[in-house]
Amino acid sequence: MVNILGIDYGEKYIGYAVGNDISLTSSTQGTIIYKNQKKLFQEIQDLVNEWEVKLIILGLPINMDDTESKMSKGVRGFKEKIEKSLNIECKLHDERLSSFEAKHQMDMIKKNKTQPNPGIDALAAKVILESWLREKSKNV
Numbered sequence: 001m002v003n004i005l006g007i008d009y010g011e012k013y014i015g016y017a018v019g020n021d022i023s024l025t026s027s028t029q030g031t032i033i034y035k036n037q038k039k040l041f042q043e044i045q046d047l048v049n050e051w052e053v054k055l056i057i058l059g060l061p062i063n064m065d066d067t068e069s070k071m072s073k074g075v076r077g078f079k080e081k082i083e084k085s086l087n088i089e090c091k092l093h094d095e096r097l098s099s100f101e102a103k104h105q106m107d108m109i110k111k112n113k114t115q116p117n118p119g120i121d122a123l124a125a126k127v128i129l130e131s132w133l134r135e136k137s138k139n140v
Contacts, residue, residue, distance in 0.1 A: 002054045004019050004055045013033055015030075025133070028126045059075070
């Protein structure tokens, strides 16, 4: 079993979820609010250690016409820094429509008062990771 960290990267907030390649599911874990990347990378390293993560899936913002968004360049740079700083494999995954799906799930959570609210960024990370896991399982 391989534990996988899913990340929804933003300029101020990083949502994250953890899943594995056996159950093909993930769970939201939280959101990191950061001001400098040194602390951010330390927090990600702590998550990698805590969850014994072997792979990171990072959402890549792609426009509906298949062009890359302005944020895509930043995500690609972030990926390179993760791989160099943390010495862990990091793959990009098309996050198109993940925000829409996360907002839909958030609306459902708000209606169901018994569920805790994980936050939109963590939900987006969960959607990204589960999308990658589904795609991977189809290609096996």
